[in-house]
Amino acid sequence: MKIKKIFSDKRDSESRKLVLYLIFPIFIMFVVLLQTINLTVINGKKYETQSENNRIVSRTIYPTRGLIYDTNDKLLVENIASSQLNLVPERSTDTLKKIKAIADLLNLEKSFLLDIYERQIKKPRYPFQPITLAKSLNDEQIALFSVSSEKFKGFSVETGLVRSVVNKKSLAHVLGYMGYSESNDVNKSSNFISGNQIGISGIEKTYHDQLSGKVGTRIEEKDVSGKFVRVLSENNAESGKDLKLSIDLDLQNFLIPFFEGQKGALVALEPKSGLIKALISSPAYDPNIFNSSSSLAEIQSIFSDDEGPLFNRATMGNYPPASTIKPILGLAALDEGIVNWNTIIQDDGEFYVEGDPRPYRGWKEDGHGKVDLEKAIVESSDVYFYSTAYDLTIKRLEPFLNKFGFGAKTNIDAEESNGLVPNEKWKLGYIGEFWFKGDSINLGIGQGYMLSTPIQISQAIAVIANRGEIIKPRLVEEIDQSPTELESLGKINLKDETNWEKIEKSMIEVINAPNGTANNIKDTRYVIAGKTGTAQIKSYEDQEYEDIRENPFFRDHALFVGYAPVPDPELLILVIIENGESGSRVAAPIAKAGFDYYLTKNE
Amino acid sequence: MSRNPLEFSLSSRMIKPNRWLNQDWLVLFLIISLVSFGLMMIYSASGSVEMVLRQGIFAVIGIVFMIYLSFSDYQRLLPIYLNVFWIGIFFLLVVLLIPSDAATRRWIDLGIFGFQPSELMRCVLTISAAAFLSRNPRIVFRDWMIVIGVSFFSFYLVFIQPDLGTAIMVLISGILPVLISGFPVSYQIIGIVIILLSTPFIWMNLLDYQKQRVLTFFDPSSDPLGTGWNIIQSQIAVGSGSLFGKGFFQGTQSQLNFVPESHTDFIFAVVAEEFGLFGVIGLFLVYLLLAFRLVMIAKNSNFLFVKLVAGTFIFLLLTYVAFNTAMVVGILPVVGMPLPFLSQGGTALIINMIMIGIILSFRRTV
Known part of the structure; x- marks a missing residue:
C-alpha cells in the first residue's frame, strides 16, 4: 500500500x-x-420506537420567584396564582388570526397580545414550550374560552404565578415591576429564556438573577397513548432566593402621606450601615398594573403621565443640593486653609467680585452681619460661602466634592444617576464657555451647574456622621437569610480630624440655636444635626422672586437633610419637596416627623 | 529534511504537457458529490427551497474558485500566499471593531449573507505559515517562533469574539505547519507541558463571570438551553435510522424538527436517520478517500510548502468531521463545528473549496 x-x-x-x-x-x-x-x-429497536411515536416531550419547569420582605419580615412582594392564556406555537396553525379571534372573544387588547406573541416567538425556546399571552384572566374569560377551546388548537388556559406587590403604591420605586425583555440575546442567561417576564426596574431588576432562580427542564418519554413512561433527562429548577429589604414598611407608610399631592423624594438611612429604611419618590404608581400585564391602556397612562410616576426621584432625580452642601464646603474651606473657625466675613446681603458690578445676592436681603463659619451654617449665610468658594476656586472645590461622592454613582442597589460636579473642561464641552469665577461662587451655595441625587446628598452627609467613612447605601439586608455586607467605599481624612465634630456641632445649632434655620423642629428628647436648603430652579437676574413664584413650577425646591440622635445617629433623613419653597417650613417638619416616629416607636 | 534547495531560486516549473489530464478529477468529483449531497440533506432537514438555493449559490461560487485555483501556478503566487494572512488579521480586527449590540462578534454582515472572518483566518494562516517556513532552504528556529507567535495572536483575536471552538481550530491551522516541518520533539513536549501547567493557573485567575464565559464558549449556540435535548433527539435520529435508514426525505425526527439545527451542525443526524449505518460508513469512506488523494498530492511533491498546506488542511478536514459527528452521536460535548461540505454555511464552504483548489494546483508542478 x-x-x-x-x-x-x-x-x-x-x-x-x-x-x-x-x-x-x-x-x-x-x-x-x-x-x-x-x-x-x-439499541436500534429502542430508538426506532422512540422516534415512531414521537413521544419525547420537553417540559419547562418554572422556578418560583423569590419573595421580598421588609426589615420586620413583612411580606412586600409575593407570587399569586392566576389563570393565564398559553400558546404552544408548534400545535397551532394560522396563529396570528387565532390570536386576533381570541382577543375579540375574551375582550383583550389585540395589539397587546400580538406584541407579546411576536416578541416571545423570536426568543429561543424548547420545542413545544408554551408562550404566555395573557395573565390574570377572570372567570368570565375562562368560561368563554373553554366553551370554544376546540376551535383554538394549541391555546390553553392554565394556572400560573403572577408577581404581586402587596402594598401597591407605597414601595413602587424600590420594588420595581416586571415586564418582557426587549433583548433576544441568547447568551445572556437561561433565565431570560422562559417566556417569563423579567425585572424591568427597581429591586426586581437589580436582583433579577437572585430572585428568578433557574428554569429547569424535564425531557419525558411518553407511550403512544400519551401516558408518561419515564424521565429521560432532567435539569432541576432552582427556585429564586428570598430577599429581605432594609426598608421599614411602617416608617415608609408613615411618611408617604406627607407627600400627598406633592412631587418630591425622601431618603431615610442608617448612617453607620448604609441600610435604607425608607425611600420615597412621589408621585408613585402601582407596579401590579405591569406585573399582571392586563391592560395596555392603564400601562400607557402611566407612561404618558407628565409628572413621571415611574421615575425614581430618590435615586435618579437630579437636583441642585443648595445649602445642604454648605457643611461640606465648610470642611473644604477649613481643610484647604481658606478659613478657620474664627475667620469673620462681613455679610451685608451681597457679594461682589472685583471689577464686576453684578451683585451675588444672599437669601437674606440685609445680610447676617459679621459671620463666622458656625454662624454661616446656622443661619445659612450665602455671602460667607460665596466668599470661601471664590477663594477655593473650582480647582479645589471639585476634588473635594468628588471625595464625598458627588458627581458619581453611590453604587446603591437601584438604578441611579450620576449627578454632576461641573469643572472647566465640562463647561467648555457642554456649555461651550470658559469657567467664570461666578460659576465657582454659585457652587458655594450648591447652585449653578451642580446637580445631585437625593441619595448622593444623603450619602455625603452620612460621611459627616461617620467621621469620614464613606458607606455604600443598600436596600437589601439579607439574601436567602444571609446578610449582605457593609461596604466602605473609602475614608476621607481631614487635616484636622476635630473638624468633623465641630461641623456637626454647627449642624446641631441649625436646629437648636434660636437663630438656626431649622429651629422650628427643635426637640428636647434627642439632638438632631441637620441643614436646610432652598434650591433655586430659575435664575432671576432681572426679576424678583415674588414674580417668578407666580408660576408654581418655578418655585424653589425645599430641602432638609439631618440625622439623629447625636452622638450616636440611628437615622439620617433627607427630604426634597419640589417647588416647596422653604426648606425649614416644608421639608424639615417631614424629617422631624420621621425622626419622632422612628426614634420613639419602641418607647 | 527532503527539500529542493532550489525551490525559489530556480523556477523549475515542470508543467505536464496536458493540463486537463493532470487534474485530479476524482477529488473534484468527490467534492461536488459531497456538496450536492449536502444540498439534498439541507432540503430534507429544513424543507426550505430558499435555504437550498442560498447554499447552492455559495456552492457554485466555491466550485468556480476551486477549479480556477486548481489551474493556478502556486509558485508564482507564493509571494501573495506569504502575506495573505494580513487579510485575515484585518477582517478579524474589523469584526471586533464593528459596533454591535450582540454579545458575540463573529460575523460581518454583508447584507445578503454574513461573512465569518475566523473561517478565512483558518485558511490564510496555514498558507502564510507554510509559505513563510518554506521560503528559505533551512528553517531557523526564529521562523518557527514567529509562526507560533502569529498563530497565538490570531487565536486570541478569535478567542475574544468569543468563539473558543473556532479559535482552537485557527491555532491548529497555524501550529500544525510548525509541527510538520520538523519542530524538535523536545520543544513540542516543553510546549505541551507549559500549556498544561499554565491552564489551571490561568483558570484560577479568571473571575467568576469569565469562567462562566469560557464554559459557554464551548457551546456557543447549538445548545443554548443547556440541556440534553439536542443530543437525545439526535441520538434517536441516528439510532432509528438503523442499518439502511428510513430513506431520503423520510427522516421523521428531522422532518418534524425534533432535531434542532438539523441543517447546520446536526446535519449528520439527518444523514444517519435517512441512510442508516451504511450511509454513515459510506460518508466516512468518501471523506477518507478524499483525505487519501490529498495525502498523495503532498507525498508526490518535493516541496515543503505543499506538504505543509496539504497536511494541515487534511488534518483540519478530518478533525472537523470527527468532532462534528462525535458531537451528534453524543460522545463529545456540543461544540459549534460544522460538517465540512455538508453543513449549511457559506463562508466555511467557500473557504474549504478554495483550500481544495489550492491543493489541487500543487499537482501541476512536481
Whole structure:
C-alpha cells in the first residue's frame, strides 16, 4: 500500500509526520462509527420506537420567584396564582388570526397580545414550550374560552404565578415591576429564556438573577397513548432566593402621606450601615398594573403621565443640593486653609467680585452681619460661602466634592444617576464657555451647574456622621437569610480630624440655636444635626422672586437633610419637596416627623 | 529534511504537457458529490427551497474558485500566499471593531449573507505559515517562533469574539505547519507541558463571570438551553435510522424538527436517520478517500510548502468531521463545528473549496 511506502521512506519525514497526525481524527471517527453501530444495531429497536411515536416531550419547569420582605419580615412582594392564556406555537396553525379571534372573544387588547406573541416567538425556546399571552384572566374569560377551546388548537388556559406587590403604591420605586425583555440575546442567561417576564426596574431588576432562580427542564418519554413512561433527562429548577429589604414598611407608610399631592423624594438611612429604611419618590404608581400585564391602556397612562410616576426621584432625580452642601464646603474651606473657625466675613446681603458690578445676592436681603463659619451654617449665610468658594476656586472645590461622592454613582442597589460636579473642561464641552469665577461662587451655595441625587446628598452627609467613612447605601439586608455586607467605599481624612465634630456641632445649632434655620423642629428628647436648603430652579437676574413664584413650577425646591440622635445617629433623613419653597417650613417638619416616629416607636 | 534547495531560486516549473489530464478529477468529483449531497440533506432537514438555493449559490461560487485555483501556478503566487494572512488579521480586527449590540462578534454582515472572518483566518494562516517556513532552504528556529507567535495572536483575536471552538481550530491551522516541518520533539513536549501547567493557573485567575464565559464558549449556540435535548433527539435520529435508514426525505425526527439545527451542525443526524449505518460508513469512506488523494498530492511533491498546506488542511478536514459527528452521536460535548461540505454555511464552504483548489494546483508542478 502507498501509505506504507510513506512510512518506509525515511527521507520524507514531513509526509510521515502528517499521516501520523491523521491517526488522531481517524481514531475519533472510528469511535463515532462504533457509537453509531451501538445506536443503530444494538439499541436500534429502542430508538426506532422512540422516534415512531414521537413521544419525547420537553417540559419547562418554572422556578418560583423569590419573595421580598421588609426589615420586620413583612411580606412586600409575593407570587399569586392566576389563570393565564398559553400558546404552544408548534400545535397551532394560522396563529396570528387565532390570536386576533381570541382577543375579540375574551375582550383583550389585540395589539397587546400580538406584541407579546411576536416578541416571545423570536426568543429561543424548547420545542413545544408554551408562550404566555395573557395573565390574570377572570372567570368570565375562562368560561368563554373553554366553551370554544376546540376551535383554538394549541391555546390553553392554565394556572400560573403572577408577581404581586402587596402594598401597591407605597414601595413602587424600590420594588420595581416586571415586564418582557426587549433583548433576544441568547447568551445572556437561561433565565431570560422562559417566556417569563423579567425585572424591568427597581429591586426586581437589580436582583433579577437572585430572585428568578433557574428554569429547569424535564425531557419525558411518553407511550403512544400519551401516558408518561419515564424521565429521560432532567435539569432541576432552582427556585429564586428570598430577599429581605432594609426598608421599614411602617416608617415608609408613615411618611408617604406627607407627600400627598406633592412631587418630591425622601431618603431615610442608617448612617453607620448604609441600610435604607425608607425611600420615597412621589408621585408613585402601582407596579401590579405591569406585573399582571392586563391592560395596555392603564400601562400607557402611566407612561404618558407628565409628572413621571415611574421615575425614581430618590435615586435618579437630579437636583441642585443648595445649602445642604454648605457643611461640606465648610470642611473644604477649613481643610484647604481658606478659613478657620474664627475667620469673620462681613455679610451685608451681597457679594461682589472685583471689577464686576453684578451683585451675588444672599437669601437674606440685609445680610447676617459679621459671620463666622458656625454662624454661616446656622443661619445659612450665602455671602460667607460665596466668599470661601471664590477663594477655593473650582480647582479645589471639585476634588473635594468628588471625595464625598458627588458627581458619581453611590453604587446603591437601584438604578441611579450620576449627578454632576461641573469643572472647566465640562463647561467648555457642554456649555461651550470658559469657567467664570461666578460659576465657582454659585457652587458655594450648591447652585449653578451642580446637580445631585437625593441619595448622593444623603450619602455625603452620612460621611459627616461617620467621621469620614464613606458607606455604600443598600436596600437589601439579607439574601436567602444571609446578610449582605457593609461596604466602605473609602475614608476621607481631614487635616484636622476635630473638624468633623465641630461641623456637626454647627449642624446641631441649625436646629437648636434660636437663630438656626431649622429651629422650628427643635426637640428636647434627642439632638438632631441637620441643614436646610432652598434650591433655586430659575435664575432671576432681572426679576424678583415674588414674580417668578407666580408660576408654581418655578418655585424653589425645599430641602432638609439631618440625622439623629447625636452622638450616636440611628437615622439620617433627607427630604426634597419640589417647588416647596422653604426648606425649614416644608421639608424639615417631614424629617422631624420621621425622626419622632422612628426614634420613639419602641418607647 | 527532503527539500529542493532550489525551490525559489530556480523556477523549475515542470508543467505536464496536458493540463486537463493532470487534474485530479476524482477529488473534484468527490467534492461536488459531497456538496450536492449536502444540498439534498439541507432540503430534507429544513424543507426550505430558499435555504437550498442560498447554499447552492455559495456552492457554485466555491466550485468556480476551486477549479480556477486548481489551474493556478502556486509558485508564482507564493509571494501573495506569504502575506495573505494580513487579510485575515484585518477582517478579524474589523469584526471586533464593528459596533454591535450582540454579545458575540463573529460575523460581518454583508447584507445578503454574513461573512465569518475566523473561517478565512483558518485558511490564510496555514498558507502564510507554510509559505513563510518554506521560503528559505533551512528553517531557523526564529521562523518557527514567529509562526507560533502569529498563530497565538490570531487565536486570541478569535478567542475574544468569543468563539473558543473556532479559535482552537485557527491555532491548529497555524501550529500544525510548525509541527510538520520538523519542530524538535523536545520543544513540542516543553510546549505541551507549559500549556498544561499554565491552564489551571490561568483558570484560577479568571473571575467568576469569565469562567462562566469560557464554559459557554464551548457551546456557543447549538445548545443554548443547556440541556440534553439536542443530543437525545439526535441520538434517536441516528439510532432509528438503523442499518439502511428510513430513506431520503423520510427522516421523521428531522422532518418534524425534533432535531434542532438539523441543517447546520446536526446535519449528520439527518444523514444517519435517512441512510442508516451504511450511509454513515459510506460518508466516512468518501471523506477518507478524499483525505487519501490529498495525502498523495503532498507525498508526490518535493516541496515543503505543499506538504505543509496539504497536511494541515487534511488534518483540519478530518478533525472537523470527527468532532462534528462525535458531537451528534453524543460522545463529545456540543461544540459549534460544522460538517465540512455538508453543513449549511457559506463562508466555511467557500473557504474549504478554495483550500481544495489550492491543493489541487500543487499537482501541476512536481
